Amino acid sequence: MILERIQNLCNERNTNIAQLEKELGFGKSTIRRWNTSSPSVDNLQKVADYFKVSVDSLLKKN
Incomplete structure (x- = not known):
């Protein structure tokens, strides 16, 4: 799962998804929605x- x-x-970078979204200029909960919908390329x-x-490393299935 992405x-x-x-x-x-x-977690490895001592950050969280909310901070990542802010840093990348994404809307709030954009990445969390990827749990149920596909992200844009x-x-x-x-x-x-x-x-x-x-x-590919983000998309790979384990």
């Missing part, structure tokens, strides 16, 4: 760039 991977990345790329990971 949201879970992003939460883990936030652009927004997913912004998150990947922020954490210096690939989009």
Whole structure:
């Protein structure tokens, strides 16, 4: 799940999803909604760039 991977990345960086959304200029709860809807490619790329990971690593299924 994308949201879970992003939460883990936030934990590793001592931040949280709300701070990440603010930093990236996303609306409140944008990332949390990805639990039930698909993110845009652009927004997913912004998150990947922020954490210096690939989009594939955010999308992979374990």
